[in-house]
Amino acid sequence: MAKFAEMRVIIGDKDKDEEDVVAERADRAEELRILEALLFAAEAPLDEKDMAKRLPASADVRALLEQLQKEYEPRGVNLVRVGGKWTMRTASDLAWLLTNESVVSRKLSRAAIETLAIVAYHQPVTRAEVEEIRGVSTSKGTLDVLLETGWVRLRGRRKAPGRPVTYGTNDVFLAHFGLDALTDLPGLDELKGAGLVDGSLSGDFSVPVPSDDPALREDEEPLEPDDLDLGLAPAAEHREE
Amino acid sequence: MAKFAEMRVIIGDKDKDEEDVVAERADRAEELRILEALLFAAEAPLDEKDMAKRLPASADVRALLEQLQKEYEPRGVNLVRVGGKWTMRTASDLAWLLTNESVVSRKLSRAAIETLAIVAYHQPVTRAEVEEIRGVSTSKGTLDVLLETGWVRLRGRRKAPGRPVTYGTNDVFLAHFGLDALTDLPGLDELKGAGLVDGSLSGDFSVPVPSDDPALREDEEPLEPDDLDLGLAPAAEHREE
Amino acid sequence: MNAEMTDVEFESVAERASDEPALVVDVEGFEGPLDLLLTLARQQKVDLTKISILALADQYLSFIEAARKMRLEIAADYLVMAAWLAYLKSRLLLPEQHAPEGGASAEDMANALAGRLRRLEAIRQAAEQLMGRPQLGRDVFARGLPEPIEEIKKPEWTATLYDLLSAYATRRQTKARSFVRLPTRNVWSLAEARETLERMVGQSFDWSPLDQYLIKYLVEPAMIPTVLASTFAAVLELVREGHMEANQQGSFAPLYLRRKQPTGGGDPLPSGPPAAAGNA
Numbered sequence: 001m002a003k004f005a006e007m008r009v010i011i012g013d014k015d016k017d018e019e020d021v022v023a024e025r026a027d028r029a030e031e032l033r034i035l036e037a038l039l040f041a042a043e044a045p046l047d048e049k050d051m052a053k054r055l056p057a058s059a060d061v062r063a064l065l066e067q068l069q070k071e072y073e074p075r076g077v078n079l080v081r082v083g084g085k086w087t088m089r090t091a092s093d094l095a096w097l098l099t100n101e102s103v104v105s106r107k108l109s110r111a112a113i114e115t116l117a118i119v120a121y122h123q124p125v126t127r128a129e130v131e132e133i134r135g136v137s138t139s140k141g142t143l144d145v146l147l148e149t150g151w152v153r154l155r156g157r158r159k160a161p162g163r164p165v166t167y168g169t170n171d172v173f174l175a176h177f178g179l180d181a182l183t184d185l186p187g188l189d190e191l192k193g194a195g196l197v198d199g200s201l202s203g204d205f206s207v208p209v210p211s212d213d214p215a216l217r218e219d220e221e222p223l224e225p226d227d228l229d230l231g232l233a234p235a236a237e238h239r240e241e
Numbered sequence: 242m243a244k245f246a247e248m249r250v251i252i253g254d255k256d257k258d259e260e261d262v263v264a265e266r267a268d269r270a271e272e273l274r275i276l277e278a279l280l281f282a283a284e285a286p287l288d289e290k291d292m293a294k295r296l297p298a299s300a301d302v303r304a305l306l307e308q309l310q311k312e313y314e315p316r317g318v319n320l321v322r323v324g325g326k327w328t329m330r331t332a333s334d335l336a337w338l339l340t341n342e343s344v345v346s347r348k349l350s351r352a353a354i355e356t357l358a359i360v361a362y363h364q365p366v367t368r369a370e371v372e373e374i375r376g377v378s379t380s381k382g383t384l385d386v387l388l389e390t391g392w393v394r395l396r397g398r399r400k401a402p403g404r405p406v407t408y409g410t411n412d413v414f415l416a417h418f419g420l421d422a423l424t425d426l427p428g429l430d431e432l433k434g435a436g437l438v439d440g441s442l443s444g445d446f447s448v449p450v451p452s453d454d455p456a457l458r459e460d461e462e463p464l465e466p467d468d469l470d471l472g473l474a475p476a477a478e479h480r481e482e
Numbered sequence: 483m484n485a486e487m488t489d490v491e492f493e494s495v496a497e498r499a500s501d502e503p504a505l506v507v508d509v510e511g512f513e514g515p516l517d518l519l520l521t522l523a524r525q526q527k528v529d530l531t532k533i534s535i536l537a538l539a540d541q542y543l544s545f546i547e548a549a550r551k552m553r554l555e556i557a558a559d560y561l562v563m564a565a566w567l568a569y570l571k572s573r574l575l576l577p578e579q580h581a582p583e584g585g586a587s588a589e590d591m592a593n594a595l596a597g598r599l600r601r602l603e604a605i606r607q608a609a610e611q612l613m614g615r616p617q618l619g620r621d622v623f624a625r626g627l628p629e630p631i632e633e634i635k636k637p638e639w640t641a642t643l644y645d646l647l648s649a650y651a652t653r654r655q656t657k658a659r660s661f662v663r664l665p666t667r668n669v670w671s672l673a674e675a676r677e678t679l680e681r682m683v684g685q686s687f688d689w690s691p692l693d694q695y696l697i698k699y700l701v702e703p704a705m706i707p708t709v710l711a712s713t714f715a716a717v718l719e720l721v722r723e724g725h726m727e728a729n730q731q732g733s734f735a736p737l738y739l740r741r742k743q744p745t746g747g748g749d750p751l752p753s754g755p756p757a758a759a760g761n762a
Contacts, residue, residue, distance in 0.1 A: 032317070033315075033316060033317035033332065033335065034317060034335060034338060036317030036318055037317030037332060037338050040281075040317065040318040041338070041339055041625070041628060041630075041631070042625070043625075043628040043630060075273075075274060076273070076274035076275060077278060087624065088281065088625060089618070089622045089624060090278040090281060090622050091622075092621055094275065094278045095616060095620070095621035097278060097279065098278060098279070098623055099620065111513055113609050113613060114513070114605065114606065114609055117605050117606075121605065121608055133601060133602060134516065134517075134602065135514045135516025135517070135519075135559075135602065136513055136514025136515065136516065136517070137559065175618060176617055176619075177615045177618075178615060178617075178618065178622065185612065186608065186615065187604070187607055187608040190607065190608070191605065191608055193604075278623075281623070281626065282626045283626045284626040285626075328627065331629050339630075340631065340632045340634050341633050342635075343633065343634070343636065344635075344636050344637075344638045345635045347639055348640055349640070354641055354646055354649040355650065355653045357646060358646045358647070358649050358650030359650065359653075361646070361650075374653075374654070375657070376656070376657045386639070389639070418641075418642075418643045418646065432647065435647070437647055437648055437651035437652075445658075446655070446658045
């Protein structure tokens, strides 16, 4: 909106003030159409930079997206932000209309759900840490199932005896649960209260905890090239201690 | 319709903006939201019967769809009917958004470079003349590639049996090769000096003084209006003899 | 051991597996000893911060005891926890001064256990909330028919001036060299020379220098030797056959030719009478 006002001031000098304003409104409408088309056509969430490439350099992409988000808010399809990107999604109150039975059949086990939550809220986390929180040994299969969903990834290795693999979530996880960022995870405050999320691993309170920042932490080191294969091969024995 | 268009035009008026959204939310029939979500999420175009099943029995599906179609008409995504079914599609005037042009640097083939050089030195020249100078037959494709580079143009037609097209170079050619004028192309002595031509070559070997004067020569006549299309269509058979 | 508590516990286990007969201890229904402890703790119906670890340890131990009596297989994890809880219980019941040197106090151990239970409960609640969110492909949906972006690779042609010139020069030279070879075959044969001489000189009764007839063929310097040689040989032949007369005034002087006079007479040479016919 600020930019809009500014432009008006600049063109205020001209006699053709009115005409220009009308033209600008038309431009803006066209920019919204372009964003609309891009967002509807996209197979995956789009980031603002990619969208900006298709718009005039002067366009304020963020403001336009917010405008579009508002326009779609009452509709059956909404514009939402997931993992810092933008995407169109059916309105969540219409779930009853569209609920897909076949997907429900791919239900996760209780162990897998708990493990997913621990990875999400406590990442980067090793299998031993997951086991410590759950108080039970976690089968390799459980982590494999989560890797297969595409929500959990191998991050690196902890700089500790045995160099255990660290796990974290990724953008697919955020998109699946409609989260813009990890800080939007529900119940994060309660977990902080329960001492689950304490930042003691990083020792640096400026780092949001949990963090899915792809950059490795100080206590992590990169995976070797063949770790990724191992991590996904269900049969492979893959010890962490 | 113009509910949406209207909303956009008043963007500048911040006071009215929010009120309008609230009013619209109230107005908006739940049926339209349902149709919107169904059409958006559908993996194939939907027929009216399928949509009617998800709506209250009293709903006039056709009328609702037509209303939705009108609402989306000015937008970047339209509601269209294909084969008697309904689906959402990117507005046809925005089809360009769905293509991503990337520039790939490609080297000209040996045959194309030779042909280009002959066109440059001997213009205006016909394909038959190029073949005579090269001593090998030159495919239509080679000349098409040269036309695609934007360096070679169709000049006219030779006043001779078969009225073959004459080719020449243009300003883009000069710019690409860093030439101020076509006469900057080196002559025989310079080619010899550069070691490109064997100094002991017999005396009848000569290099013409090139000219890209756009004026047609006496033995040329203008192209017909549709020659330019033909010249660029790779598939078109376009004989010179 | 408190029999009443054990009963309560058994009831709750029966509830978990309502289709099973009562008094069945179902260890497999739990996600490990902490899960079992948490389930037992919930039965105290108090805030986990105020939980009685001692009571909890009792419940856990009696549960395991009951399971063992029924000869159920119990995973090692549960037995390790049972041993640890039995130890903790004994420590909690003993006066604190008996604590081992440097070790954690029984109270610390109890608090740590309570903390772990709180943490597990918190993560479970979080998991529940997370799974309760609208999920993509279950509750909310992306575009069913996305329109993929078509990649168009636009070629940007490159060539340097050097490429251009070297290609041109190479091609032109290759072509030119193939012509250069032609003159070597282009020998002025004796037959050709004779035919030409007969045609040209044959009509003239006047003396004419040989060179004049050759001019037409001398345009190309490379041809001079072959034309000269063949023509001279042809002249000698024609003279011998009596068709032609030749005259040369001296060595390297121009050679004059004329058709043989039928009468033997004719004009003398412009510069004097011929000295010796056929002199080369």
